[in-house]
Amino acid sequence: MNTSPIVLLIQKIIKKGWLGKTFLALITLLAIWQIIVALQANPSLFLQQVINGLQLGFVYALIALGYTMVYGIVRLINFAHGDVFMFGAFVSFYSITRFQLHTWPQWLFPSIPHGLGLIIGAITVMAISMIACALLAIVVERIAYKPLRSAPRISALITAIGISFFLEYFAALNFVFSPNFITYKRPVEVVTWAIGLNGITTLGNGKAPPDGTILFSNIALIIILTSVLLMFGLQFIVKKTRIGKAMRSVAYDKQTARLMGINTDAIISTTFAIGAALAGAAGMLYAIAFPQIFFWMGIIPGLKSFVAAVLGGIGSIPGAFIGALIMGQAEVLSAAYISTPLRDAIAFSILIVVLLVRPTGIFGEPEREKA
C-alpha cells in the first residue's frame, strides 16, 4: 500500500504530539511575555497579584494533597474531596460562632496575653475542623469506597460523585449546616500592612494605602504560614514515620505490603483521613480569606485543586504542591490582566492542555502495570 508523504507527516505529528507541544510552548512564551510586560508597566500591582495568587495557591495545595494521596493509594479520584473542604469551613464556623471555642484560653486563663490566647484558640478550632473532616472521610471510605475496592474503577468514581452530591445537600439541610450564604466570623481581626520602598505602614480602617505599595495582611501571613507548616508536617509523616512508609509501600504494591504484615485497609483509611484533615484546614483558611461560606463552596476550589493535582502529576505530593501554586498564580493573574469572568475558564483549560500534552503532569510517571 502506498501512503503519501503528507499523510505520513501528519500521522507523525499526531503521534509525537507536536501540535500540542508547540501549542504549549507558545502559551508559555505568551504567558512569560505578558508577565514581563505587566511587571514593567506596574511592578507593585504585579507583585500584589503574585502575593494574592500565593495565598490562593497554598489553599489549593492543601486540598490538592488529598486528591493526590488518595489517588496514589487507591487510584480513585475522590470527587467528594471538595465537599470535605466545605465541611471543614462549616465546622470551624460553628465552633467559632455557636460555641465560641476560639475563646477558651481566655475563659480558662484570664491572665493569658490576648494574642497568645487567640492563636491557641484558633489552632484549637482548626484542629477540631481537621479531626471532624478526618472522621467524615473515614466513614465515607468505609461505607462507600471500601466495598468497591475490587470493582471496576468507574464504579468508585461514580460513587464519589454521588457522595459529593450527598454531602452538599446534607450540609444544606437546616438542622445540619445551612442552605444559605453565611458570613464567616474570623477568629482574628484583619490587619493590613502597606509595604513600600519607604517602609511599612499599618493601615487603619478606611485609610487608603500610599501609592506604589503592596498590601499584605495578617490573613495572607496566617494562610501561608499554616499551609507551609502543615505541608512540612505531611512531608515528615510520609517520609519519616512508620505509617508514612507503610503508606508508600501500600501505594506501590498492596499484595506485597500485606505479606510484610501491613494492614492495607487501615493504611488506606489513614490516607483518606490525612488528606481530609488537610482539606479541613484549607476550608477554614479559605473562609478566613473569603469570609462567606455556602454548601456549594467546595465545588470550584475542589475542581481547581484537582486540576492542580493533575497538572503536578496525580499521585505525586511535590507535584500537587507545585501544581497548586501554578494554579493560584494562573487564576489571579488572569483575573487581573485578562478578564475576571474568564479566570475559571482559563483555570480549567489548563486541565485540557495538560491532558492533551502531558497527561502524567509535571512529576507524574506513566502508570506501572501491576499484576
Place this chain on the structure above:
Amino acid sequence: MMLEIKNLHVYYGAIHALKGINFHVDEGEIVALIGANGAGKSTTLSTISGLLQPSQGNVTFRGEDITITPAEQTVQKGIVQVPEGRKIFATLTVMENLEMGAYTQRNKKQFQKDLENVFTIFPRLKERQNQLGGTFSGGEQQMLAMARALMSHPSMLLLDEPSMGLSPILVEQIFEIVQDINKQGTSILLVEQNAQMALSIADRAYVLETGEINLQGSAQEVLHNPMVIEAYLGGH
C-alpha cells in the same frame, strides 16, 4: 511437622489451580517444590501466606490452623514469603524496605539485632542502605527481598523462584545464602523451576504438575527419578 498442607483445593474462578495437594515441612528442613511454569507453585505459596483462600483443605502451622488467617497476620505467626519477581518496594530506600520487612516488629532492640544479622548475611546492603530499591539489579533485588523477609525474624521462609532470571554465578550465591539461613535455624520451603539447583540443596522434594503432586521423596530420590530427569533436568 512444622507446616502441614492437607487436601488443598484452590480455584481462580473456574480454573482449578490446586487439586487437593498434600505435603509438609519439618522443623529445620529445606523442602523443594518443583514444577513447570503454571503448575500451581505460586498459588500454593500465596494460599499458605493467606493472599488466597482455598475452597477446601487446611494449612496448619505448628499445630495451629492458619487456613483463613489473612496475609497481614501470617507474618506474626512466623511465616514470611519472598514473592516471585522479588517485589521489592522500588520507591523506598533499602533501609525503608528492611523496615517494612520488620513492620510487625515493634521492639527496637530486636530490630537492631535482626538488622545486624541481615547486614552480616548481605554486607552489600549495608553500604547501599540509602539507595532506592528500584535502582538495584535483579540479583541485588533478590538479596534485598530475602533480607526484607528475614527482618521479620521468621521461623519459616517461603521462597518463590529465587533463581528466576539470574546468572548461574548469582544463583549459586543465592542458594549458598539460602543454606546459611537454613543453618541459622529457619525452615525453608523453596519453590523452583530450576530443579537441579533446588534439589542440590534440599532435604526433600515434591514435584507439582498442573495442580497435583505426582512425586515426592528425598532430594536424592527425586533427583535420580527417570521422569524428573526427562522432564526437568534436560534428560541426560
